[in-house]
Amino acid sequence: MRKKAASKPATNPPIASVTELVAIAHRVEMDAVERYQLLADQMETHNNVELTRMFLDLARAERLHAEEIRRLAIERGIDAPVDPIGPWRGDSPEAIDLGEAHYRMTPYDALRLALAGEQRALAFYGELAATHADPAVRKLAGALADEEQEHVDLCHRLLHRYPPVVTDRDADPDRPHTGD
Numbered sequence: 303m304r305k306k307a308a309s310k311p312a313t314n315p316p317i318a319s320v321t322e323l324v325a326i327a328h329r330v331e332m333d334a335v336e337r338y339q340l341l342a343d344q345m346e347t348h349n350n351v352e353l354t355r356m357f358l359d360l361a362r363a364e365r366l367h368a369e370e371i372r373r374l375a376i377e378r379g380i381d382a383p384v385d386p387i388g389p390w391r392g393d394s395p396e397a398i399d400l401g402e403a404h405y406r407m408t409p410y411d412a413l414r415l416a417l418a419g420e421q422r423a424l425a426f427y428g429e430l431a432a433t434h435a436d437p438a439v440r441k442l443a444g445a446l447a448d449e450e451q452e453h454v455d456l457c458h459r460l461l462h463r464y465p466p467v468v469t470d471r472d473a474d475p476d477r478p479h480t481g482d
């Protein structure tokens with residue numbers, strides 16, 4: 303089981319080379335697969351067919367992506383792309399705290415978790431694509447960022463269809479209680 307990473311600041315480790323980017327990217331994509339499978343399970347318990355399918359589709363898309371990255375790794379002679387480096391050992395930028403996931407998770411909650419993961423990945427790849435000294439890193443990171451941008455956009459579109467449901471559980475605890 304993954305440990306909670308909630309309080310850890312989202313600092314990106316330095317990526318020295320395409321080889322390191324490939325290793326991290328594989329981890330990022332596999333985390334996304336795991337996340338979407340969990341979210342699909344959650345939505346299945348809600349009998350939400352649309353979001354169950356959507357999350358399963360996204361899990362498949364991220365898995366294909368991970369496989370592409372694995373092929374890239376093999377081309378580059380990297381033996382163990384699944385072995386993450388540095389501070390992300392067991393904690394990639396797409397890892398999210400699913401300890402909060404429970405059977406009462408609404409579609410809105412699920413989509414917010416999905417969006418947060420996609421935005422973290424986009425920020426990570428986007429920063430590398432914009433700033434890295436190595437053009438090969440910038441190019442690969444740019445391609446990965448484009449994919450994540452599509453996922454971010456998809457999450458936003460879905461959030462329009464599934465606005466938050468306000469219940470007692472969701473109510474802002476800081477707001478004064480106005481009686482019931």
Ligand code: ZN
Nearest residue numbers: 334420450453
């Ligand atoms: Zn993604």
